[in-house]
Amino acid sequence: xxYFANWKIALICAICALGVLLSLPNLFxxxxxxxxxxxxxxxxxxxxxxxxxxxxxLLQVDVAxxxxxRLNSLTDSVRNAxxxxxxxxxxxxxxxxxxxxxxxxxxxxxxxxxxxxxxxPDLTLEIAADxxxxxxxxxxxxxxxxxxAVDQSIEIIRRRIDExxxxxxxxxxxxxxxxxxxLPGVDNPEHVKALLGRTAKLTFQLVDTGVSVEDARxxxxxxxxxxxxxxxxxxxxxxxPAYVVRKRVMVGGDTLVDAQPTFQNNEPxxxxxxxxxxxxxxxxxxxxxxxxxFAIVLDNKVISAPVIREPILGGSGIISGSFSVQSASDLxxxxxxGALPAPITILEERTVGPDLGADSIHAGTIASIVxxxxxxxxxxxxxxxxxxxxxxxxxxxxxxxxxSLSLLxxxxxxxxxAGIALTMGMAVDANVLIYERIREEVRNxxxxxxxxxxxxxxxxxxxxxxxxxxxVAGFLMFWLGSGxxxxxxxxxxxxxxxxxxxxxxxxxxxxxxxLRQWKPKAIPI
Amino acid sequence: MRPLIVIRRTPNIDFxxxxxxxxxxxxxxxxxSIVLFLTVGLNYGIDFVGGTLIEVxxxxxxxxxxxxxxxxxALQIGEPSLQGFGPPxxxxxxxxxxxxxxxxxxxxxxxxxxxxxxGFDYRRVEVVGPSVGSELIRAGVIATILALLAIAAYIWFxxxxxxxxxxxxxxxxxxxxxxxLFALLQLEFNLTTLAAILTVAGYSVNDTVVIxxxxxxxxxxxxxMPFRDLINLALNETLSRTILTVSTVALAVLSLLFLGGEVLxxxxxxxxxxxVIGTYSSLFIAAPILYYVxxxxxxxxxxxxxxxxxxxxxx
Numbered sequence: 013x014x015y016f017a018n019w020k021i022a023l024i025c026a027i028c029a030l031g032v033l034l035s036l037p038n039l040f041x042x043x044x045x046x047x048x049x050x051x052x053x054x055x056x057x058x059x060x061x062x063x064x065x066x067x068x069x070l071l072q073v074d075v076a077x078x079x080x081x082r083l084n085s086l087t088d089s090v091r092n093a094x095x096x097x098x099x100x101x102x103x104x105x106x107x108x109x110x111x112x113x114x115x116x117x118x119x120x121x122x123x124x125x126x127x128x129x130x131x132x133p134d135l136t137l138e139i140a141a142d143x144x145x146x147x148x149x150x151x152x153x154x155x156x157x158x159x160x161a162v163d164q165s166i167e168i169i170r171r172r173i174d175e176x177x178x179x180x181x182x183x184x185x186x187x188x189x190x191x192x193x194x195l196p197g198v199d200n201p202e203h204v205k206a207l208l209g210r211t212a213k214l215t216f217q218l219v220d221t222g223v224s225v226e227d228a229r230x231x232x233x234x235x236x237x238x239x240x241x242x243x244x245x246x247x248x249x250x251x252x253p254a255y256v257v258r259k260r261v262m263v264g265g266d267t268l269v270d271a272q273p274t275f276q277n278n279e280p281x282x283x284x285x286x287x288x289x290x291x292x293x294x295x296x297x298x299x300x301x302x303x304x305x306f307a308i309v310l311d312n313k314v315i316s317a318p319v320i321r322e323p324i325l326g327g328s329g330i331i332s333g334s335f336s337v338q339s340a341s342d343l344x345x346x347x348x349x350g351a352l353p354a355p356i357t358i359l360e361e362r363t364v365g366p367d368l369g370a371d372s373i374h375a376g377t378i379a380s381i382v383x384x385x386x387x388x389x390x391x392x393x394x395x396x397x398x399x400x401x402x403x404x405x406x407x408x409x410x411x412x413x414x415x416s417l418s419l420l421x422x423x424x425x426x427x428x429x430a431g432i433a434l435t436m437g438m439a440v441d442a443n444v445l446i447y448e449r450i451r452e453e454v455r456n457x458x459x460x461x462x463x464x465x466x467x468x469x470x471x472x473x474x475x476x477x478x479x480x481x482x483x484v485a486g487f488l489m490f491w492l493g494s495g496x497x498x499x500x501x502x503x504x505x506x507x508x509x510x511x512x513x514x515x516x517x518x519x520x521x522x523x524x525x526x527l528r529q530w531k532p533k534a535i536p537i
Numbered sequence: 538m539r540p541l542i543v544i545r546r547t548p549n550i551d552f553x554x555x556x557x558x559x560x561x562x563x564x565x566x567x568x569x570s571i572v573l574f575l576t577v578g579l580n581y582g583i584d585f586v587g588g589t590l591i592e593v594x595x596x597x598x599x600x601x602x603x604x605x606x607x608x609x610x611a612l613q614i615g616e617p618s619l620q621g622f623g624p625p626x627x628x629x630x631x632x633x634x635x636x637x638x639x640x641x642x643x644x645x646x647x648x649x650x651x652x653x654x655x656g657f658d659y660r661r662v663e664v665v666g667p668s669v670g671s672e673l674i675r676a677g678v679i680a681t682i683l684a685l686l687a688i689a690a691y692i693w694f695x696x697x698x699x700x701x702x703x704x705x706x707x708x709x710x711x712x713x714x715x716x717x718l719f720a721l722l723q724l725e726f727n728l729t730t731l732a733a734i735l736t737v738a739g740y741s742v743n744d745t746v747v748i749x750x751x752x753x754x755x756x757x758x759x760x761x762m763p764f765r766d767l768i769n770l771a772l773n774e775t776l777s778r779t780i781l782t783v784s785t786v787a788l789a790v791l792s793l794l795f796l797g798g799e800v801l802x803x804x805x806x807x808x809x810x811x812x813v814i815g816t817y818s819s820l821f822i823a824a825p826i827l828y829y830v831x832x833x834x835x836x837x838x839x840x841x842x843x844x845x846x847x848x849x850x851x852x
Contacts, residue, residue: 062800070669072639200659205643357639361646361664368592368660375798383792387785394781396540427729430793430801434808437789438740441782445747448778455547474750477695478743484687485739489732492680494673497732504736536539 014465014524024521027513028408034415055418060425060499063373065366066196070359071208073165073189075158076109078354079149083111088259089131090147091235097127107146111135115143158189161353166191169356171349172207190359199365211311211355212346214265216294218258219305219317228256236260243313243333255314257307262297263290271347273340274330280340281332284347291327299323308333310343376429383433384410391440395447397536401522402443402515409439409507409514416506425499435507438482442515445478446471451537460535464527468520475516482508552772552820553765553828559821563710570717577720582727583663585677587670589632589645592622592661593653599625608652614645623799627660639666677731684738685709692746699832700749704742707823711741711815718810724803733807740786741815744779745823751775752827756837764831768824783816 016024037045037056045054061068083106090111094101100116101124115124121139128137128145134153139145149157166183169191173181182194193208195201220237228239233256241254267290274283286294298306298320307317308331315333335343364372388406391399413432417424450467458466486508489501526532583590593600602619605628609617615633622629632649635641642664650659688708693701715734719726751771759767790812794805 072668202647357666358643358664359639359666360669361643361662363659363662365658365660367594367658372798372800375796376801379793379796379798379801382796383789386788386792390785390788393541394543397538399540400538426798426800427732427804430729430797430804433789433793433797434736434786437786440785441743444778444781444785448775448781452547452774474747477691477750478746480691481688481742481746482736482739484691485684485735488680488684488687489735492676493728493732494676497728500729500732500736537543 014461014468014520014527016521016524021521024517028411028518031408031412031415031510034418035411035413038414038418053418055421057414057417057424058421059369059373060423060428060496061194061196061362061369062364062426062496063369063376063424063429064196065199065364065369066194067198067201067204067361067363069193069195069201069205069208069361070186071165071169071191071193072357072359073162073191074355074357075161075189078161079109079154079157080106083109086132086135086147087111090128093127093131094124097123099124099127110146110148112144112146115139115145118143121145162189162191164353165356168350168352169193169208172345173204175345175349176204176207178204191356197366199363201361201363205358205361207342207346208356209358210346211352212265212343212349213311213351214268214347215309216262216264216297217260217307217309218262218297218301219307220256220258221304223256225252225254225256228254240307240309240312240314243310243315255307255317257309257314262306263294265347265351267291267293268347271344273337273344276330276332279332280335280337281330282335282340282344282347283328283330285328288327291325294327294329295323295325299325372426373429376426376433380429380433380436384436387437387440391443395443395537397526398443398447398523401519401526402440402447404522405443405514405518406436406439408518409510410436412510412514413503413507416510417503420502420506422502422506423499424503425496427496427500428503431500431503431507435504435511438508439511439515441478442471442475442511443519445475446516446519447537450535454535454537460532461527463535464523468516472516475512479508479512548773548776550773550776551769553769553825556821556825556828559817559825563714563818563822566714566717567710570713570720573717573720577723579716579720579726580723582725582730583631583665583670584728585670585674585726587634587642587665587667589630589635589642589649589665590661590663591630591632591646591649591659593628593630593657594660595626595628595656596658597656600628602628605630605653608654609649612648612652614648617649634667639668642666673728677728680731680735681712681738684735685712688738688742692742692749696749696753697832697836699827699830700753702830703823703826704745704749706826707745707815707818708738708742710818710822711811712738714814715807715811719803719807722806724806727803729801729804730807733804733811737808737811737815741811741818744783744816744819747778747782748772748775748819748824749827752824753832753837756832756834760834764828768828772820772824779816779819783812786812 034053037054048054087104087106090113091104099120102114102116104113115121118141121141121143124145125137125139128147134149135147136150137145137147162185166185170183173183173193173195178195178198180196184192186192195204198204223232223234223237225239233239236259237256238259239254240257242252263286267286268284269287271282271284274281302320302322305317305319307314315331388403391402395402413435446467449471450463453463453466483505486501486505489497490505493501602621606617606619609630614635618631620629621627630649632645635645646662646664685705685708689701689705692704712734715737719730748771751774752768755767755771787809790805790808793801794809797805
């Protein structure tokens with residue numbers, strides 16, 4: 013135990029030096045760091061949002077709602093298919109996660125099967141002998157769609173956030189249908205949240221002038237029509253509260269290639285441009301319906317319903333509504349970024365202002381420094397020279413911790429700082445165990461060398477056992493915890509591991525070197 | 538350079554004489570913790586029950602809590618709770634969970650911002666929907682149970698099963714009484730508190746392991762010594778390191794408690810209580826339990842011989 017091969021000494025020194033080198037960048041400001049030579053490490057510990065300030069949002073993609081909407085649109089296909097095949101049916105509607113219907117004449121069930129099978133290969137069709145049937149998405153298709161919806165949502169959220177000019181956003185999938193968004197430096201995320209919360213599904217649909225809103229409200233709504241409310245505009249804007257609109261979509265927002273906020277007659281408006289296919293469809297639709305109004309629908313609300321004065325063949329147009337400058341530029345942004353495939357709900361928001369973050373860093377650092385100083389003094393008081401050895405090892409432990417955190421790119425949170433302070437107190441535990449064992453062996457009449465040897469050897473098993481349990485707790489926290497708790501688990505686990513190295517190997521190397529150099533007669537403890 | 542403070546003699550305290558009192562005390566402590574938990578309950582933070590937490594700093598001198606409360610009460614968004622938080626300018630506002638699921642929670646913050654008006658700096662806003670809260674509770678409970686089981690399994694693996702039982706009971710005792718303390722003082726129980734409890738579970742077993750290690754060693758060394766004396770001997774021989782190791786961690790935790798800021802207060806209190814009660818339970822619960830579930834001395838001795846055979850040259 014008291015002999016070190018030369019390569020071991022070199023390795024221990026190299027690891028300590030590496031720890032110091034890797035932790036050094038944390039002492040400098042980023043601007044100063046940029047001036048340092050390139051061969052030096054530049055990585056600093058990444059600060060969590062609770063320390064640097066910023067906003068953390070956990071979003072849920074409402075996949076079920078998207079599926080419900082898709083089923084709703086598929087009922088039209090079912091209706092058409094059955095009508096085309098002249099099959100009588102009742103009770104066609106969406107029930108839960110399926111389209112339900114009943115075939116009037118049970119002997120035509122086989123015909124119905126033939127007619128409905130072609131609608132969508134992802135649908136599983138079941139019709140009982142009595143004529144009652146359901147169509148639902150099979151699990152493979154549902155799963156594929158869910159994944160696709162979340163992937164698409166991430167992409168669109170990224171585009172929307174990039175458009176707002178937020179720097180270094182993190183957008184990642186969390187679990188099966190959640191998205192984690194981290195926006196450093198954003199301390200009032202209301203605007204971002206408003207942008208994320210909107211589906212931004214834009215459609216152009218014809219207004220049915222043959223049915224009045226009052227009739228529709230009384231339930232006299234043709235099956236091909238739908239009653240949509242008007243978007244609430246600025247105060248003072250007068251317009252009908254709702255519109256009766258054809259269900260059939262003339263052109264969808266997915267064919268837009270560009271949208272920009274601009275002005276028309278001193279009113280903020282949004283100008284847009286279609287791609288080739290969209291331009292063609294819009295041109296045809298407007299040519300066939302000159303003189304009629306069409307509705308510009310955003311998220312099932314009518315923004316405006318202008319009358320088509322002449323065919324619009326150029327593939328571009330203008331959306332006017334009661335916009336403010338801000339809302340026009342927001343709408344343009346949303347249209348550029350594209351519609352979300354499913355609605356999004358904000359499950360969790362944690363926003364920390366930059367002041368509180370700075371205060372937290374300040375308090376955490378002071379507490380850690382005071383804690384370390386107290387531990388250092390304590391060790392010297394109780395162990396003298398050996399205490400100094402333990403303190404030197406503690407210094408390297410701190411460097412190794414910070415170095416590992418920088419290297420791993422781990423995020424330091426406020427609980428993480430607490431974890432550092434705590435492991436500083438725990439790290440010297442190993443030294444206490446070793447030193448107490450040495451004292452005991454000396455008391456039992458052993459010679460200096462054999463007491464040192466036995467102290468390190470016998471304490472090792474105990475140290476290992478007592479540290480493993482803390483590591484177990486750390487790993488469980490990392491696995492099951494979220495955000496700040498994960499940060500704590502990381503520093504705690506890394507600290508326990510580095511302290512095993514520093515308290516056992518570094519201290520032992522120091523003591524062995526001391527033995528060789530000074531050849532003491534007795535142990536000063 | 539010699540140490541200034543030296544514990545020279547091994548103490549000779551009859552710990553076993555106190556163990557029945559210790560059992561009774563701990564039983565009382567554990568039962569009252571459970572009763573407090575079931576009757577008074579924990580003051581759950583928004584992490585677990587959902588809701589909104591807003592930390593504001595008044596930019597126009599000390600905050601007027603009464604006026605702020607009045608403004609928020611007028612909103613009719615549930616009973617808001619306001620409390621000073623550190624300096625007199627800082628106020629912590631809690632809004633209860635809003636009816637209407639996850640989507641409705643964000644509404645509360647906007648209304649509160651409008652009601653409070655200008656003159657406030659929003660230092661922190663946390664909104665947790667009910668679905669996340671219930672998941673966090675589940676994850677927390679699972680983590681705690683797994684931690685207890687894993688610790689017991691590890692001790693069982695390294696020692697005999699009797700040691701595992703003792704370690705688990707004393708760790709369980711530490712966790713339950715820490716929860717009890719939070720119920721008694723109605724301190725906010727949030728995610729960082731849970732992290733502290735898991736750390737307590739992992740750390741409080743340290744002293745226990747040190748003591749068990751010594752018990753096992755003594756079992757091999759003194760094969761005929763009565764078990765009661767053997768436990769006493771092990772406790773006395775390890776007492777100085779038990780006290781010293783806890784002291785260093787306590788120093789770190791105390792500086793966190795007094796200097797680490799308001800956000801870490803609950804964490805530090807849980808840790809401090811945890812390491813103190815953990816030390817107590819190592820001495821008065823974990824070790825005496827061995828007396829009742831006596832490990833097989835022949836088995837321990839045999840495994841000791843096996844260990845010796847593996848490592849020749851051990852004196």
